[in-house]
Amino acid sequence: MCSAAWNNNPIYIAFDGVEFGYTIWVNGKQAGTFASAFNRQTFDISPYVLAGKSNTLAVKVITHPRGWEFDTNDDWALSGISRNVTVFTLPKTHIKDVVVRTFVKPGNSTINVSAAVEQVGSAKFSKGLKFTGQLLDATGKTVKEFEVNSTALQTDPKVLNFKGSVAIANPKLWSAETPYLYTLKLSLIENAVAIQKYTDKVGIRELSWDGGIFKLNGQAVKLRGATHHDLSPVNGRAITEAEFKNDLKLMMRANMNFIRTSHYPPNIRLLELCDSLGIYVMDEVPYGYGDEILGDTTYLPILKIRAKATIWRDKNRPCVVIWSVGNENPVTPIGIITGKYVRNLDPTRPYCFPQTPTVFANMVAKMPDSLTMLDVHYPQLDSLKKYATQ
Incomplete structure (x- = not known):
């Protein structure tokens, strides 16, 4: 039942996460479609809602929308509505x-x-x-x-x-x-x-760089941590707050102060807990696999939608200190454009392109000048010393 008090105001529905895409209908009329499994999307459903009456909402989950490859990673590919769905109204x-x-x-x-x-x-x-x-x-x-x-x-x-x-x-x-x-x-x-x-x-804090040293509030910070998936052996993607708290407290007991959200923006509740507990976060713009389509310029709008949705939701979280653009992908022209787009949306945080050693070695000379951080995975100590001097 939709309250009659909402009659003269716009009415919205927000989906926080649906793997891997979806189309919605309100009272039999198509009201919107979206395809990014871990990004929030809001639809204006005012034209379709009958205020003061019962309404029917239908959602069709799509497992293979265009760009679905970006939401597949080295973890379990579970489809369905895994995060909150909220119906709300606002004044005009x-x-x-x-x-x-x-x-x-x-x-x-x-x-x-x-x-x-x-x-x-x-x-x-x-x-x-x-x-x-x-x-x-x-x-x-x-x-x-x-x-x-x-x-x-x-x-x-x-x-x-x-x-x-x-x-x-x-x-x-x-x-x-x-x-x-x-x-x-x-x-x-x-x-x-x-x-x-x-x-x-x-949270009042400021990020800065000084001679290649990452600083918070003017003090050098050493990030110690691990990657984190929104994944539960019991609840799948619909991970509970208790499970999030347990994960974070385990990390803190292991003297970690940092997580990377592999490989997508996490449930917003995880970031809120990191704000309150004191854990730094690398928040990831979601494009995991899909290397074979990153050379296709028609996918650039899809990447930019994902980047904007990630930053729009998480930009005010003090725990987020780095934006990660993709995961171990080749750095193609549309990837570089997406990275610069991230930088323009939020110039206060560094961004990076996470890379495997081989890809990183081949791509490091092609990185854009706007890049503030290099991120090579599984490095050898000698290579780290070499890159640190560059």
Whole structure:
């Protein structure tokens, strides 16, 4: 039953993960299709929903959509709906996206908040539209109140952009050793009425490079860890929070501080746990196998959809410190374009192309200048010394 109160607002459905693709119908009408097993996709189903009445949702899982090879890896290829499915409504004027970036200096930090507000339907943006914000500490005490102001930049008449900056004196910084999280609260105000609220955790930290040394908050960091699959011997891909916690605590007891999400963006709950427990993450844009089609330029839109979906969902997670672009693939022209696209979407984190030793040796000279990190798997010590001098 869809609430009658939703009648005048847009209604959406979001799928967090379906192997390997799917098409949906609402009340017998096709409402959307998507093919990327581990990326979130949201559909506007407003035209098909009968508010205040029972509605029928049908989902057809597709095992071999175009590009399915990118979602096959050296693990179990289990198909089906393995992650959350959410139906929700938003006001016609609503928050489309929020980007939070933090910068650290001795004794203080800056939090930059950017928000995009979308207008659905024929109405225009109200002149009385604004954001108010709060930053709370871990005890719930307000640290700062601020406003996020609209900008002159508006390339889309249906999207209004807002930007704000918050200075914090003597902040508690986020790291693996001290995973301190603040709470960010935003309220979208229209004519003095809050029409939507947004809440997320924020870890204040900044990544940097210094002479080839990876640093967090100005301190050199050594990453020690392993790869991690969203896979359970009992629940398959539908891994539970208890299983995630058990995996992470096992890693921490082994003195690990880092995981690589092989070979796709993980369940969002894993990243939230890494935020709170203090574990660094290499988050992977999903294209595992499929080497034979990476020379086909018609697959570039598929790779860019996957890259954008990965970064759009995970960009505000403090635990994510590196973007991995694919897994041990040959670096083809469309792969290089995808890597540069990742860099443009998020210039605050390094990205890399994970490689086997042979492929890496053949490709290292062809890596783009925008690449900040080299990633060779299973290396010999002599080769590491050689690459470290380059």
